[in-house]
Amino acid sequence: MFDVGFFELLLIGTVALLVLGPERLPRAARSLGLWLRRARAAWYAVRADLERELADDELRRSLAATRAELADARRLLDASGREIAAGSTVGPTASAQDAVARGGPQEPAASGSPDGAEPARRPDGGTSA
Numbered sequence: 001m002f003d004v005g006f007f008e009l010l011l012i013g014t015v016a017l018l019v020l021g022p023e024r025l026p027r028a029a030r031s032l033g034l035w036l037r038r039a040r041a042a043w044y045a046v047r048a049d050l051e052r053e054l055a056d057d058e059l060r061r062s063l064a065a066t067r068a069e070l071a072d073a074r075r076l077l078d079a080s081g082r083e084i085a086a087g088s089t090v091g092p093t094a095s096a097q098d099a100v101a102r103g104g105p106q107e108p109a110a111s112g113s114p115d116g117a118e119p120a121r122r123p124d125g126g127t128s129a
Contacts, residue, residue, distance in 0.1 A: 020028050 017025055
């Protein structure tokens with residue numbers, strides 16, 4: 001912040017010695033050191049408070065995003081439950097397709113295989129595992 005070299009410090013010390021004298025200069029230097037320590041401690045406390053506030057804001061944003069994702073998953077689950085209760089399990093409805101398009105939870109594959117591919121058919125009509 002300040003560009004103070006050795007010559008500037010020597011000049012300040014000499015002026016202080018002339019103004020305060022050799023008896024009061026050590027006491028004044030101790031007082032100045034005490035005030036500088038207090039100012040530095042206050043600055044560090046303010047800085048730590050600001051960093052905590054920023055961390056709290058980040059956690060709040062993360063919590064809000066997680067709650068929104070949970071609400072989307074709950075809506076999808078409720079829609080699927082209503083479809084099952086109504087007996088309409090032929091395919092996904094428009095509400096389930098909308099939820100999937102929004103990035104919500106996806107329904108498991110209909111074929112039962114993990115990658116969603118159809119199982120291979122054997123010549124006798126059966127399927128191979």
